[in-house]
Amino acid sequence: MQLFHRDLGGEGKPPLVVLHGLLGSSRNWLTTGADLATVRHVLAPDLRNHGSSPHAPEHTYAAMEADVLAWLGGLGIERFDLIGHSMGGKVAMHIACNNPGRVTSLIAVDIAPRSYRLDSHTPEFTAMNALHPETLNSRQEAEDAFLAAVGDLGTAKFLATNLDRREEGGFKWKINLPVLTASVATLGQSPLAPTDRYDGPALFIAGEESGYVRDMDGDPIAAHFPNATIHRIPGAGHNPHIDSRAAFVEAVRGFLESDSLPG
Numbered sequence: 001m002q003l004f005h006r007d008l009g010g011e012g013k014p015p016l017v018v019l020h021g022l023l024g025s026s027r028n029w030l031t032t033g034a035d036l037a038t039v040r041h042v043l044a045p046d047l048r049n050h051g052s053s054p055h056a057p058e059h060t061y062a063a064m065e066a067d068v069l070a071w072l073g074g075l076g077i078e079r080f081d082l083i084g085h086s087m088g089g090k091v092a093m094h095i096a097c098n099n100p101g102r103v104t105s106l107i108a109v110d111i112a113p114r115s116y117r118l119d120s121h122t123p124e125f126t127a128m129n130a131l132h133p134e135t136l137n138s139r140q141e142a143e144d145a146f147l148a149a150v151g152d153l154g155t156a157k158f159l160a161t162n163l164d165r166r167e168e169g170g171f172k173w174k175i176n177l178p179v180l181t182a183s184v185a186t187l188g189q190s191p192l193a194p195t196d197r198y199d200g201p202a203l204f205i206a207g208e209e210s211g212y213v214r215d216m217d218g219d220p221i222a223a224h225f226p227n228a229t230i231h232r233i234p235g236a237g238h239n240p241h242i243d244s245r246a247a248f249v250e251a252v253r254g255f256l257e258s259d260s261l262p263g
Helices: 026-036 061-074 087-098 123-130 139-150 153-160 177-188 215-224 245-256
Strands: 005-007 016-019 042-045 080-085 103-109 163-165 171-173 202-207 228-233
Touching: 005 026, 016 026, 016 061, 016 087, 026 042, 026 245, 042 061, 061 087, 080 087, 087 103, 103 245, 123 139, 123 153, 123 177, 139 153, 202 245, 215 228, 228 245
Parallel strands: 016 042, 016 080, 080 103, 103 202, 202 228
Antiparallel strands: 005 042, 163 171
């Protein structure tokens, strides 16, 4: 699979690979990625079934890992720093544990190595599957429908970023909505086996207002990532790279410039 990616600039080595979350894309990291380009060469792919990357019937962590490694191989990149948000964070953990010699450091954003209760009946997936994008006259119509369903303007606008205008009128989904809907429960599971381990430097960034990384998650994080540090960003929710961008960038830069990281 030939993943679409964005080169967000920078010249630092090793390159920093950024993996987005469920229903997101590399587009979500344009601003924060540019901020991080002051310390690394930042590359952000669209994972399978998202953004401008191809669709496929399988959507598992193993498949996404294989895609990312093949994409990096095509670019001639052997070693890299890795950052992933939410679903992308689980992909990043999976890659780090299976390829410790290639991952120079790991940053997981608002996600822990455990299972989460996810299903296709969340308001977001229900709203998306109820929409008929080909009938829409404007993106605003989609945002209004999503807002009525989920009750949050930011979420409504985020969901609408997954729509593309059709030449013949109306809109279409950029994401592979049927496959993602069917894969939600699987994506909620932990990506790691009990014995999976990455001994390299790791940073787990959590939004203080988010429930995705709990105090009790410290034990499984330490079991799989013994050299991990947990950093909580005050006032941030599940998207600390957006909610508190300056604090997030400061934390990531400090980690990447640490003397403990391999050169």
